[in-house]
Amino acid sequence: MASRGKHGGAPAREGEQKREEQAEQQVPAPQGPVLPPPPPVDYGVFMQGLVQAMQTQAHTQAALQAQLEAQCGTYEDCVAGES
Template structure:
């Protein structure tokens, strides 16, 4: 006997609503107050702020890298000065 993939032999289209219909029926109602739409975005201002933030980050990263390299250099110099002295 050929199986249709479901017990009982009935196809899904005959005895159940389609998956799309079930999802629409089960969608929860929104909770709480409905917020007003967001104001329009001025993309020129947004991009200027983004560029400024990226430049600030680049400068900060360069300063921290220079500080780290100087600290490593000074630590190495200190170790060379104190090695071998008792």
């Protein structure tokens, strides 16, 4: 079977192949400082922090709701009075 070009059509000409190879080699160098790869992630620690943050948020929300209810009766009364 005859070799074909990258697109499965007629065989690519040598000039086209050379131009493609040269274009691939002329990738510009990255600008600015080259950063090291990020450190590996410990997903167990990440999940513990996420759960703790969610618990803290729930606790804060409950405390704020309790404070609102203490000021104006029920939460629904406070919300209904705003509109």
